[in-house]
Amino acid sequence: MEKEYINRLFDEEIEFYLKTVGAIQIVGPKWCGKSRTAKRHAKTVIDLMKKKTRDQYVELAKKAPDVLLNSGDRPILIDEWQIISFIWNSIKEAVDENGGFGQYILTGSVTDNTTMNSLAGEENEKHTGTGRIIKKTMRPLSLYESGDSTGNISISALENGLFDSAICQKTISDYSYLICRGGWPLAIDDDKDVALQQVKTFYNGLTEEDLFSLKDVPLRKDPQRARRVLRAYARNVSTQASNESIKADIKENGDEIDKDTFSKFLLALQRLYVVEELDAWNPNLRSKTAIREKNTRHFVDPSIATAALGISPESMFSDMRTFGLLFESLAIRDLRIYCDTIDAELFHYRDKAEREADAVIVFKDGSWALVEVKLGDEEEIKNASKKLVELAADIDSKEHPKPVFLMVITGTNVAIKDENDVYIVPLGCLRP
Numbered sequence: 001m002e003k004e005y006i007n008r009l010f011d012e013e014i015e016f017y018l019k020t021v022g023a024i025q026i027v028g029p030k031w032c033g034k035s036r037t038a039k040r041h042a043k044t045v046i047d048l049m050k051k052k053t054r055d056q057y058v059e060l061a062k063k064a065p066d067v068l069l070n071s072g073d074r075p076i077l078i079d080e081w082q083i084i085s086f087i088w089n090s091i092k093e094a095v096d097e098n099g100g101f102g103q104y105i106l107t108g109s110v111t112d113n114t115t116m117n118s119l120a121g122e123e124n125e126k127h128t129g130t131g132r133i134i135k136k137t138m139r140p141l142s143l144y145e146s147g148d149s150t151g152n153i154s155i156s157a158l159e160n161g162l163f164d165s166a167i168c169q170k171t172i173s174d175y176s177y178l179i180c181r182g183g184w185p186l187a188i189d190d191d192k193d194v195a196l197q198q199v200k201t202f203y204n205g206l207t208e209e210d211l212f213s214l215k216d217v218p219l220r221k222d223p224q225r226a227r228r229v230l231r232a233y234a235r236n237v238s239t240q241a242s243n244e245s246i247k248a249d250i251k252e253n254g255d256e257i258d259k260d261t262f263s264k265f266l267l268a269l270q271r272l273y274v275v276e277e278l279d280a281w282n283p284n285l286r287s288k289t290a291i292r293e294k295n296t297r298h299f300v301d302p303s304i305a306t307a308a309l310g311i312s313p314e315s316m317f318s319d320m321r322t323f324g325l326l327f328e329s330l331a332i333r334d335l336r337i338y339c340d341t342i343d344a345e346l347f348h349y350r351d352k353a354e355r356e357a358d359a360v361i362v363f364k365d366g367s368w369a370l371v372e373v374k375l376g377d378e379e380e381i382k383n384a385s386k387k388l389v390e391l392a393a394d395i396d397s398k399e400h401p402k403p404v405f406l407m408v409i410t411g412t413n414v415a416i417k418d419e420n421d422v423y424i425v426p427l428g429c430l431r432p
Contacts, residue, residue, distance in 0.1 A: 005036065006185055008145055009341045009432065010138050014041045018075060018102035021134045022095030025081075025106040028138035029273040029300050030210070031202055033185045034107045035079050037138065042105055044072025048080040058084055065090035074103045081106040095132045106133075110214065111271045137273070140183030140301045142337040144431045147188075148178055149334075151431035153415050156342050158405045158423060159363055166415040168426035172376055175411050175427070176313040179326045182303025183333065196312075203230075203307035210272055217268045219261070227308065228255045229265045233275065233297060234305035238325040238332075238358075240294040240350065276300045278332060281347035281360040283368070283397045292350040296358075302329040320375075328358055328373040331409045331427050335359055335371070341432040355391050368397070369405045376411040384408045385422040 017024045018041065026034050039045055046068070048054050060068045061084040069076070069090060078084070095103055143149035152166035170178075180196055181187050187195035207226040212219050219226075232249035243262060250257050257265075269275040277295035299305050305326060306316075316323045332346070339346045343364045350356035359371040370392055372384040388406040395403075407423040415425045 003186070003189075005040070006033075006141065006145060006188060008033065008037055008138075009142070009337060010037060010136075011040070012341065013136060014038070014105070017134055017136065018105075020101060021132060022098075022101060023091060023104035023106060023133040025108075025133055025135045026138050027108055027111065027135060027273060029140070030109045030205075031184050031186065031198070032138055032140045032300075034109070034138050036185070038077050038079065038105045038107050042075050042077035044074070044076040046071065046076065046078045048078065048083045054083065061087045066094070069094045069104075075105050076103065077105040077107065079107050080109070082108040082110055092132055104133075109272065137276075137340075139276075139333065139337055141185060141188065142183060142334040143178065143330075143428060144334070144338075146183060148174075149428045149430055151429070153423075153425050153429040154431050155338055155344075155361065156432060158407065159367070159369070161405075163415075163417060163423060165417075166426075166429050168413050168415065168428040170411070170413070170426065170428035172411050173313070175327055175330070175375075176316045176323065179302050179316070179330050180306045180311065180313050182301040184301070184303070199301075199303040199307045203304060206230075206272070206274060206304075211265070211268050214268050214271055217264050217271060219264055219268060225255055225257070226265070228253055229257070229262070230269075230304075230308040233269075234299070234308040235322075236297050237299065237302070237305045238296060238328040240292070240296055242294070273300055274304060276336070278346065278348045278359070281349045281362070281368075283395065292352065292356075294350075296332075296348045298329050298332055301333055302326045305329065324375045327375045327411060327427075331373045332359060334427065334430060335361070338430065338432040349391075349395075355387070355394075357388065357391060363404070367400045367404045369403050369407065370395075371407045371409060373409045381408055381410055381412070381424060382418075385418055385420045385424070388422055389420050 014024060014037070026038055028034050046057055048057055057068065065087050091104055144151050150166065150168060157163065177192065182199050184198045184202065187198040207230065208223045211226050212221040228250050232246045232253065235249055236246055247257055247262055276298055278298055279295055280293045282293060335346050339361060345362045347360045347362065348356065348358060349360045357370040358373045361369045361371065370388050372388055374380045374384050385408055388408070392403050392406060405423060407425055409425055409427050412426055415429045418424055
């Protein structure tokens with residue numbers, strides 16, 4: 001029996017872009033709900049996941065792409081479109097010829113670089129879809145979407161100086177479970193043991209099959225090595241660990257991996273939308289402050305890290321440092337989703353003096369906000385608040401010299417504005 005659909009913030013993005021561009025390409029990890037969401041917005045569905053019809057569609061795409069692309073009312077959804085990625089130019093041409101917005105929705109769990117271009121019989125130059133086709137990333141559910149955040153505190157409201165205190169009923173134990181469960185639609189509102197199994201199944205498929213399925217990232221099939229790579233990456237989540245550091249971690253755990261093979265593993269994880277690293281913010285500064293430009297390591301959902309490390313909600317309390325890093329990764333997942341909804345961007349910041357902010361929200365007008373993430377220690381939260389104030393005072397952006405707000409995201413129960421004018425906000429209170 002199919003679960004009831006959970007409304008997504010991404011639904012609003014699809015509705016908007018179907019009114020403004022000819023086609024929308026939706027990418028993201030397996031099991032995040034791309035197909036089901038896209039089908040709600042399509043009038044015609046070309047489903048390439050079903051073996052019964054796949055071969056027929058592939059043959060039609062090769063011989064008569066114009067027929068395939070005019071096979072029903074628009075918007076036409078091509079689900080797992082990368083199977084016929086050679087049809088890209090035909091889609092672009094169809095958008096041009098037919099005119100108008102909202103013609104096609106394309107969904108896929110891998111980038112089209114990895115797909116079966118050989119089916120076309122030749123390699124065709126891929127033309128840009130700029131102005132015609134927009135690419136948007138869909139992720140697992142945020143806490144607000146899954147019903148695990150009250151949504152009392154709005155990021156958009158904070159941007160405009162609006163804030164009211166709020167109460168959040170979530171406990172530290174709740175967050176340990178939410179990290180391990182993740183935002184996978186199949187895991188929501190199910191018994192805990194059933195819910196926790198979903199990411200384990202995802203992880204097993206990733207390490208046993210998916211990582212070795214990419215045509216242009218050839219990796220020798222070795223599930224044990226794949227698990228060692230993912231465990232090492234997971235041990236460095238929410239840090240700016242270098243590739244060499246992660247390779248050293250793998251070596252310490254019994255497997256020496258060369259630079260080229262490690263790079264291929266990382267590329268494959270990116271192509272499958274499993275890792276999503278947070279870029280460094282490099283504002284246009286008046287001062288000559290040196291900026292660190294390493295990305296922060298994150299999975300698209302922190303539950304992947306817990307699956308890699310074999311962590312349960314209960315065992316997480318045995319290592320509070322790791323718990324804190326995973327909580328930060330949970331917050332980053334949600335902030336990415338919320339920022340996409342309000343047309344903002346998310347970065348992290350670290351300068352040469354090692355002063356940092358876990359997240360920087362850059363709004364569409366260029367204004368910005370600094371965010372730290374602290375699980376629950378009262379002293380750590382107070383120190384984070386002070387450090388945000390000090391850091392903000394030293395960031396002198398030419399266009400927007402002062403942040404619109406400073407915020408510490410926590411696992412505590414009360415949303416307040418502290419004596420430093422910093423918002424202390426439980427993650428379970430946030431929404432876009």
